[in-house]
Amino acid sequence: MGVNGSGKSSVFDVLRKLQDFIIWEEPASDVFLPRDKTLWLKLDEQRFEIDIVLDGDIYSYKLKIKHDEELRKAEVTVETLHINDGKPLFTYNNGIANLYRDDHTEGTEYPFNMTRSAVGFLDERKDTKLLTRFKRELERFIVVNPLPAIMERQSLEEHRYLDKRMKNFSSWYRYVSQADGELGIKLTSELGDVLPGFRSLNFSTLGENAKLLKVNFDSPDSGKFSLRFAALSDGQKMLIALYALLFFSTLQEQSVSIFIDEPDNFLALREIQPWLSTLLGECGDTIEQAVLISHHPEIIDYLGGDGYGQWFMRDGTGSVRVSNEPKQIIEGLSLSETIARGWEE
Numbered sequence: 001m002g003v004n005g006s007g008k009s010s011v012f013d014v015l016r017k018l019q020d021f022i023i024w025e026e027p028a029s030d031v032f033l034p035r036d037k038t039l040w041l042k043l044d045e046q047r048f049e050i051d052i053v054l055d056g057d058i059y060s061y062k063l064k065i066k067h068d069e070e071l072r073k074a075e076v077t078v079e080t081l082h083i084n085d086g087k088p089l090f091t092y093n094n095g096i097a098n099l100y101r102d103d104h105t106e107g108t109e110y111p112f113n114m115t116r117s118a119v120g121f122l123d124e125r126k127d128t129k130l131l132t133r134f135k136r137e138l139e140r141f142i143v144v145n146p147l148p149a150i151m152e153r154q155s156l157e158e159h160r161y162l163d164k165r166m167k168n169f170s171s172w173y174r175y176v177s178q179a180d181g182e183l184g185i186k187l188t189s190e191l192g193d194v195l196p197g198f199r200s201l202n203f204s205t206l207g208e209n210a211k212l213l214k215v216n217f218d219s220p221d222s223g224k225f226s227l228r229f230a231a232l233s234d235g236q237k238m239l240i241a242l243y244a245l246l247f248f249s250t251l252q253e254q255s256v257s258i259f260i261d262e263p264d265n266f267l268a269l270r271e272i273q274p275w276l277s278t279l280l281g282e283c284g285d286t287i288e289q290a291v292l293i294s295h296h297p298e299i300i301d302y303l304g305g306d307g308y309g310q311w312f313m314r315d316g317t318g319s320v321r322v323s324n325e326p327k328q329i330i331e332g333l334s335l336s337e338t339i340a341r342g343w344e345e
Contacts, residue, residue: 001294001304001339002312007320008293009145012259014048016143016164018063022120023139028074029115032065040317044068045077052137059083059134061119075114081131089131092118101127137257140288142249145261148237153230155203155211162245169241170213170229174203176248187247194274195239199224215240238266242275246282255288264296272298297336304335311344 002008013036020026037046048063064078079092091098097112099122107127112118124132146166158175159168166172177184184201191198197218203211213229215236229237242263249256264272276299283290292299303309311323326335326344338344 001300001309002314006312006314008312009261012143012145012261012293015050015141015259018048018050018061019138019141019143021063022117023135025116025120027115028065028076028117029072032067032074034067034069034072034074037067052134054133054137057083057130059089059130059137060086061134063117073115076117077114079118081119081134083130089128089134090119090122099128099131102130103127136254140254140256141259142245142256143259144245146238146241146263146265148234148241148266151229151237151241153212153228154206155213156209166241166245169237169244170211173201173213173244173248174211176244177201180248183247187244190243190247190278191240194243194271195236201229201240235266235268235271238263239271239275243278246275246278246287249282249287255286257288258290259292260290261293262295263292264294264299269298272296273302276302297334297340300336300339301334309335 017031021028021031032046037043044067046065046067048065050061052059052061060080060082062078062080063076066075066077067073068075076092077094079090080088081090082088087104088098088100089102089104090100092112095111095114096109097118098109099107101107112121119131119135122128122131142162143164144162144166145164148166150165150167151169152167152171155168155171155174157171158178159171160175162168162172188198188200199216199218202214202216204214206212214226215229215232216224216226219225229240232240242260245258245260249258263275267275279287279290292303294300300309305325307324309325311326312320313323313327314320326338328338328344329335330338330343333341333343335344
C-alpha cells in the first residue's frame with residue numbers, strides 16, 4: 001500500500017527482472033536498462049538484493065550491474081548467493097566465479113561471461129542442491145499486472161508461463177486446463193457463483209494449431225449460448241483470469257508465490273470480497289504466499305491490518321521507506337478511510 005509513485009510496482013518489476021536474468025538466462029543488457037536506474041543518484045551501478053526463506057534456511061542473493069550508457073551495455077560486476085549468516089553457495093566478482101558445495105567447501109573456480117547470470121547458468125549437481133533449490137523457488141514466483149484489454153483473442157500454442165500483463169492468458173489456460181480435470185471443475189463451480197449465468201470454458205478449433213477460447217452461459221430462455229473470450233467485458237475477463245490463476249497455480253510441483261499488481265482493477269465492489277476469501281483459503285497450502293498491490297478500500301481493510309500490510313512512504317522524490325503500519329492510526333476510522341482523508345501521514 002502507498003500513494004502512486006512510492007515504489008510498489010518497482011518491487012514487482014525487480015522480481016520479474018531477477019527471474020528473467022537468473023531463470024530465463026536473458027542477457028543483462030536486455031533486462032537491466034539505463035532508464036530503470038535511480039536517476040537522481042547519478043550512478044552507473046545498480047544493486048539488487050533478495051532474501052528467500054525456505055524450510056527454515058535464509059538464502060541471500062546479491063547482484064551488482066554496471067551500466068555503460070554510451071555503448072548501451074550492462075555488465076555483472078558482483079553476483080553472490082549465501083545461506084544462513086553468510087555461508088557461501090556461489091560468488092562471482094569481476095569475471096571470476098566460485099562454486100561451493102552444499103557443505104560450503106570451495107568447488108570450482110572459473111572465468112565467466114560478465115553479461116549473464118552465472119547462478120542461472122549452473123546445472124544441478126549432487127553436491128549443489130541448495131543452489132538449485134533457490135533457483136526453483138524463484139522460478140515459482142508468478143508476478144503479474146493483468147491488463148484484460150490486451151489479452152489475446154486466440155491461442156496459437158500452449159504456454160506454460162504467464163507473461164507480465166497476462167496477455168497470453170488463453171495460451172496459458174490452454175496448457176494448464178489439460179493437466180487436471182478436477183481443477184477445471186473447481187474453477188467452473190467458483191465462477192458459477194460470481195459470474196451470472198456462467199457455465200464453462202472451452203476451446204474451438206480455428207485451424208491446424210490455432211484455438212479460440214469461448215465462454216458458455218445460460219440464456220434467459222433456458223437455453224445456452226457462447227461468447228468469444230475477447231467479447232467479454234474487461235471485468236469479466238479479469239474475474240476469469242484471477243480465479244484461474246488461483247486454482248491452476250497448484251499444478252506446480254510445489255506451492256507457488258503469487259504477486260499481483262492491482263487485481264481489483266476492473267472489478268465491481270461485490271466481486272472483490274469473494275475472490276479475496278478464495279485467495280486466503282488457498283494461501284498456506286497450494287499458494288505459499290500472495291502479495292497484492294492495491295488502492296482499493298475493500299482490500300486495504302481486509303488485508304491491511306493484523307501484520308499483513310506493508311506501507312510504502314516517500315518524502316518528495318527521495319528514498320522509499322517501508323513500514324508494517326502507517327505513521328498514524330486513527331481510532332474509530334477504518335484504514336481505507338484514514339488513507340482517503342490523508343491522515344495516515
